[in-house]
Amino acid sequence: MPTSASVDFDTVQVVDVSRHFGRRRAIANVSFEAKSGDILGLLGPNGAGKSTLITMLATLATPSKGEIRYGGESPARLGPGLRTRIGLLAHELHLYPELSAKQNLRFFAELHGLAPHPLIDEALESAGLADRADDAVSSFSRGMRQRLALERSLLHAPRLVLFDEPFTGLDDRAVGLIADRLRRLAANGAIVLLATHDLDMAEGLVNRVALIRNGRLLADEPASPGLRAQYRAIIGAQ
């Protein structure tokens, strides 16, 4: 098994993946590939299976059928070290409200085996929360928590960045900041997967789209300037 330090990859392949929860089928025979530098939008209506796909890509669930390969390797072969290269930001922010911003970042940095200084100071600066570092997260607004959660998910400089509805409840400025950050990450070689049903946010940000409905992949193609029309043509036509 490779060591944590040696795990890296520049492609993620979803190969004929299905996922069932009891008798309910959440994902059915989905296949696609994302490469370093991609910002792939997983688009589809609520309940399409986007979050289930993100959960499996994050190794938090295993496919019922098919497999997900990271640089051609299975998660079982790469071991826990694979998770040093995966960052997840979901609608639930994965922060402890009782702890301060600094304590949260310190905990997650150490959990990933990283030296907390100067990493957390830089992350707090980047989130614009340096002056609120010692305040409890429970006292933060939704936008402040979201910015902190973004930094938390990127502390370990992941190769695969998974964002599940990251723009929920944010104002335009915060959305712009996150979008800029995603573009920089992709430019620096990250593989960014963005699951959203908000086409306005995805427009101009994603360079490829995977359109999903009822757990099935309906299209995997380059994003065109009229994303909403592209979405309606495929999702609306089914």
Added chain:
Amino acid sequence: MFFRTAWLVLRKDVAIEAKSWEVVTTTLFFAVSCVLIFAFALVKDGRAVGDAAAGILWIAISFSGTLALGRTFERERYAETLRALLLAPAPRAALYTGKLMGMLALLGLAELLLVPLVALLFQASAMFSRPLLLAGLLAGGTVGFCAVGTLFAAMLVRARSRDVLLPILLYPIIIPVIIAGVRGTAALLSAPPDEPTAIMWIGVLTAFDIVFVTLALWTFEPLMTE
């Protein structure tokens, strides 16, 4: 990485508890209330009924432990932080171990309060005549209870009816722990203290602990990703 991760999870839980005192106070309050209610019911004219002290001690430990298990994992459910923990690049059993250590510390604290209280209210000071055997019974029983309880509480963290399901799943499996704890403690309370019987029950508890800690460490990762 394994023990470091477990230590980080424990330290984080202690840091949260130091700010809120939510789980410690509710657990201790419930444990003491439980003992007081039984004392009102089972102590007549300053004399306790039969082996009541041993039974009350283990009922208070298991009931307050069940409450603590639910509250501890509710914290991880609130902002889905359990998913963030599962993304740590360490064997996922390390997270279980960290949570288990937290539960052991919490129930250990409850027992420090419960044992003298039960001894006082049920005239059971004889349990202190063999302190090492008493410590062995408490340690063995607490590890067994927490080993199974921590696994089930983690499994149920996203279940809608987790508060109902936890005791339903937990108690049938930990009945041997409670029986061994009660019979071992009762043996210490007999006059004279029955050391061989207490040692036998400590052996039963140790065997249970080895089996269930091993099973929990082995099954935690697949259970949390299925």
